[in-house]
Amino acid sequence: MIKIESLYKNFGDLEVLKDINNQIAAGEVVVVIGPSGSGKSTMLRCLNRLEEITSGQVYIEGTPINNNETNINQIRQKVGMVFQQFNLFPHKTSLENITLAPVKVKKMGEEQAKKIAYDLLDKVGLKDKADVYPNQLSGGQKQRIAIARALAMQPEIMLFDEPTSALDPEMVGEVLEVMRDLAEEGMTMVVVTHEMGFAREVGDRVLFMDEGRIVEEGPPKQIFGEPQEERTKDFLSKIL
């Protein structure tokens, strides 16, 4: 589903990603952990080319995305993304946030888009907030709308970049709940998070990143239970 091949990313002289290689299968939930500045966000953003790839290749369902011939807008329709800061469109209602891309990008009919949007609002438990603008929503509600917005394009992969880090503690649960449901439905997910409970329960595989490399990976049980690398142990001892 996703294949990452010797991926490098530089910001000017700063080498942020160094030789990342990985494969993520359909339906897999991969949780990415690691210290701040280790390149987690950058790696995630390379997967839909929000960051230009310096060298190497990322394949989404076999299509190389670091390639001028690839229509990146088409790839992005298959790859939903959820941001730490939600990034809802403040001048659009919840419903419009969700229907905009299907209507403008997929050229879906207004009615059909609305029907899908209401189903999604129902799914994230916010049917009553359809006509509300983002500034009247709580953080947790915003993030759930943002997830619905990404799902409206009916993506095959969902990328989450610390989706609960900007939330008040009491709102973290409602967002993780939605993500958990999504995982159970078989969505392919790559999740950068500090929520170790979520990683343990929902994750199929954990990647530990440090200084731009994947230092260690494995099933949650193994990574949390018997980490092999010193750096992993060190990191886990600090956050657990």
Place this chain on the structure above:
Amino acid sequence: MSVSYKRKDVEYLLGFLDAVNWQEIYLSLAEAMPFLLKGSLMTIKITTISVGVGIVLGVLIGLARVSNNKIVGGIAKGYIEIFRGTPLLVQLFILYYGLPSLGLNLTPYFAAVLGLGLNSGAYVGEIVRGGIESIDVGQMEAARSVGMSYGQAMRYIILPQAVKRIIPALGNEFIALLKDSSLVSVIAVKDLTRQGRLIISRTYQSFLIFLAVAFFYFVMVFIMTRIVNYTERKLKVSD
């Protein structure tokens, strides 16, 4: 002593007021009124069209300024620097008196609208650029992440938010343009200022007529300010 001094003062003032021929003033103003109104209409017309040209041009220039294409951005930057770095009056002279020597004859009206429009395009361009850059980059990223093209993201996400933010600045720009439009009187456009000068050339009542001209500008600016403030308030409410 001081009382008599004051009385003298008052007498002097009364004498001055006596010397003013109120009837003559009334007649002159009545006579000037149709011309001043006609001039005001011309000023409004020229300003409105120039504002239109300025907005269209300004949005294009603003978009060019924020584009990733270095050449496009550079051209826009050069345009802005040239038009902001030279006096509007000289720009008007070049269009109206300069171009004919290249075989290009513009009517005064066309030269005026073109000059004001090109000039205001530069200022609006900078305002639009500022507006676009004030929008959080997360907005562009979110729009692109659902598959929108750069153009779609600009059109549906960035510009609508930017426009809302720059309304006050745009309003001020257009009020400035309304006042600057008096410069077109020197290239034979019969705007408010020129109508005033034409009247003065017949009646020699510089003080009176220029006061009247100023008053007309003031009223127009006053109304425009209210409109801008009103729009601003309405936009705030919908936030």
